[in-house]
Amino acid sequence: MGALIEHPAIYPFLTGKQNLALYAMTQRTCNNSRPPWGCAPTTHAKTKGHSLGMKQKPGIAIALLNHPQLVILDEPMNGLDVESTITARRLIQQYAAAGTALLISSHILNELQKVMTQVILIDHGQIIVDQPINTFNQRHQRDYRLMTTNPQLTAQLLAQSHTAYQQADATFRVKRTDILTIQDLLMAHHIYLQELTPLRPILE
Structure with a gap:
């Protein structure tokens, strides 16, 4: 030891x-x-x-x-x-x-x-998280970073379809559950993906 x-x-x-x-x-x-x-x-x-x-x-x-x-x-x-x-x-x-x-x-x-490989979080003496780090990442990996060839039109289409998103310049933050709908929406308007990246959760 x-x-x-x-x-x-x-x-x-x-x-x-x-x-x-x-x-x-x-x-x-x-x-x-x-x-x-x-x-x-x-x-x-x-x-x-x-x-x-x-x-x-x-x-x-x-x-x-x-x-x-x-x-x-x-x-x-x-x-x-x-x-x-x-x-x-x-x-x-x-x-x-x-x-x-x-x-x-x-x-x-x-x-x-x-x-x-295993994460244990303790808050005021109580264990609030005790699970493999892979399980933690999969459970909390809910958002994706999205970039397209036409950010302005993308923002309009997301707003019109009532799809939740956050925009910072030409980058969008969207929910994992909306990815397939967004891809169909972009394809229908001849907008192409430049980036689609899962945002990994951080323990902080």
């Missing part, structure tokens, strides 16, 4: 690599073909001078040492820059694909949605 809870459990007078070696109790962990994140040469400085994001890196690496069966991460993306966030996301996906179970708690919902 590995964990990163609230703050990285690292020693400030040691470098990132030394912290990893201490937790692993052997240098071989940092010298194998697939080292955990944090074994890079950039971790030779003592961690006491590191920023929050820089401390998160060895903290996450420690949690992933020795390829645990279960990893608990609390706000793992906290303080990370864009590149480090992408790296952390890839690591989570790699370990999950290899069979590691990861329980992640975070308020950065847009990042979690990119890696999660």
Whole structure:
């Protein structure tokens, strides 16, 4: 089991690599073909001078040492820059694909949605959502983004047919249940689709 809870459990007078070696109790962990994140040469400085994001890196690496069966991460993306966030996301996906179970708690919902397979939302101590992310996406994916070759006429036709829509410049937001009716309507007036994209729901 590995964990990163609230703050990285690292020693400030040691470098990132030394912290990893201490937790692993052997240098071989940092010298194998697939080292955990944090074994890079950039971790030779003592961690006491590191920023929050820089401390998160060895903290996450420690949690992933020795390829645990279960990893608990609390706000793992906290303080990370864009590149480090992408790296952390890839690591989570790699370990999950290899069979590691990861329980992640975070308020950065847009990042979690990119890696999660099961979503649990808690509001005032009550579980309000507990379902696979695919089920969540399908259930809440109700709107589509629509673009046509004639936005002005499209708006007129939608209004005349009493079809609900929202317009922003040349883009329309329509209901999934109206898609077939809209396509027939456009075709009858020789208007062609340029884009028809489902709008994915976000956890926020």
